Amino acid sequence: MTIWIKNARIVNHKEELQPIELLIHQDTIQAIGENLASLSLKAYEVIDAGGALVTPGLIDVHVHLREPGFSYKETIKTGTMAAARGGFTTVCAMPNVDPEPDTAEKMKQLQEKIARDAVVNVKQYAPITMGLRSEMLTNQTELLAAGAFAFTNDGVGVQSAGTMYLAMKEAAKNKTTIVAHTEDDSLLFGGVMHEGKRNKELGLPGILALTEASQIARDVLISEATGAHYHVCHVSTKESVRVIRDAKRAGILVTAEVTPHHLLLTEDDIPNDSSIYKMNPPLRGEEDRQSLIEGLLDGTIDMIATDHAPHSKTEKMGGMIGSPFGIVGSETAFSLLYTSLVEPGVVTLRQLIDWMTIKPATVFKLEGGAIEIGQKADLAFFDLATTKEILTEKFLSLATNTPFIGWNVKGTTTMTFVSGKLVYKEGPIK
Template sequence: MTIWIKNAIILTKKEDYQPIELLINGEQIQAIGSDLTPLIQDTDEVIDARGALVAPGLIDVHVHLREPGFSHKETIKTGTMAAARGGFTTVCAMPNVQPEPDTAEKMQTLQAKIARDAVVKVKQYAPITMGLRSETLTNQKELLEAGAFAFTNDGVGVQTAGTMYLAMKEAAKNNTIIVAHTEDDSLLFGGVMHEGTRNQTLGMPGILNVAEASQIARDVLLSEATGAHYHICHVSTKESVRVIRDAKRAGIHVTAEVSPHHLLLTEDDIPNDTSIYKMNPPLRGKEDRQALLDGLLDGTIDIIATDHAPHSKEEKAGGMMDSPFGIVGSETAFSLLYTHLVEKGIVSLTQLIEWMAYKPARLFNLDGGTIAVGQKADLAFFDLSTPKEIVAKDFHSLATNTPFIGWRVKGTTTMTFVDGKLVYQEGSVQ
């Protein structure tokens, strides 16, 4: 099937826009140019992009699809539909589901369900340890052969240094990546939000910055000792940024991600005791937020990932003490960051696309991240000019647990293509 896309714009190296047309043939981009009319013969379909920006399909290395085991929160189908609506063409799914894909047989079963139900490309993580407990290592070699993408216990930190050391040794041998939710359980003290000023006002137990940063400090030294590629999930504190920066200067193979909500919000934005602002790691202080932005800009933090974490309305109906951690992010990430970082001149659009497409592909050895003839047609189109309100009823996720409902944004997705197939267009999934 051939698709001729007209009236798009593309971002140039000079950070301006030029008109562009694309010809998609099957799964690949066949041609790119200002006027492809001479090449058009038996085109099956013509699509008017209506002035939208065409970008490489976004890549999110941190999502929770919740299936199997928690399909009341999200499913593989709805989670990937949400990703498509956000302009993501590849997502990497965390293994904190039930049953955990901690054996080759369980991984193969989950891969089969992904193949049946996913709307976008899904890379599936395997656990570092059996049952996500900090004890027995999984068999990395067998899990990789069964289709595992990389290894993480996301949702819980690996509490035993010896276990992490052995996991990293094995990862280095298998040329795979250890991806870590960094959190020392002994430093949590029942906290539900950031230990700062707002938790004192609300009378809530706080989560210390050092609970995250101290485990990162441990793990970067283990990475140095083993030679493993160590990737840190959702960095949130200034101390963590400092440790990562020092580790990179020392030549340790460490990479890191930050989530949109930590770039846009702080503890001061939490209005009252409401679980819609409850996430792990929590919203931190103003100095932490600035350190995250500085870390992105100087290369200490490599990429942006959503940590899309859906929960049901019933689960999020209570206050901070009684509700689960997490907010959704797949459908709002690009538009929020474009509106509040790019349009305000804090970062460039080129940088944003690099952090959300090009660099995730390079760091994790994934296809995509660029637009070129002969490549798979994984593409996202964004309306950069029309302000729109984030409205819960428009979500394709089963969940709407986000504090960004009601915000007005530009940069909403108009179309998403995966392997040349139109999987999302103007509010309706194909």
């Protein structure tokens, strides 16, 4: 099958939207140009992109697909459908499922289910420790052979410095990455939102910035001692940005991600005791938010990841104290960031695309991140002109737990291709 996509646009290095046409043959980009009609095309399908922006397929290194064990929240199929609707063609799935893929046998079983059900590329993390407890290490060699992408205990911090040291020593030997949810449990004190001014106004226990930053400080020194690649999940505080910046200046092999919600919201946006605003790490102060943006702009933070964390409506009815942490993000990330950061001129469109494609591909050595002849046709198309409201009834995820419902955005996805196959389209295609 050959597909000729015309009437698309690409952002060039001058930040101009340049007309482009693409020829996809089977799973690969065969030709790129502005007038492919001159080619001798045979047996092809024509798709008019309607002036949409085309980018490399977005890459999300942090999602929760919830399967096995929690399929009432999300499944591999619905989670990857949601990713496709957001323009993501590759997602990296966290291992806090039931059972955790902490042995080669469990990993192989999960990989088989992913192969059956996923509509986008899925890279599966393995746990750092057995059962996600800070005690016995998993067998990295066996898990990598079974298809593990990298190693993380996301959802909980590794509490033992000794355990993290041994894990990073092993990771350095295996040339793999330790991906850390940084949270010192001894500093939590039952917190459910940021320890600032808003939690006091609402009478709710706070989560100290120190909870996150102190464990990053510990871990970057362990990374330096072992030579392991250490990646920090969902950075949220100005102190964390400072520690990571200092570590990079010292030549330590550390990378980091930030979420859309931490870039766009603060504690001041929390209207009441609403679990829709409960996430971990929590929404911080305005100084923190500005530090995160500065961190992206100066290269301290390498990429944007959603931390897509679906929960059922029933689970999210308990208020801040009685509900689980997490919000969904796969379907809204690009449009929210384009509308709130690119259109006002805070960042450029080229920068946003890089943080969501090239940077994660480069840091984690993944395929993708470029539109080039010979590359797999993993592509996303976005409507930059039309304003649309974020509506729960449009979601393909099983969950709709997000504070962004009702926001008006531009940059919604019109089409997503994975290996040349159309896996998502919004409405009829011309």
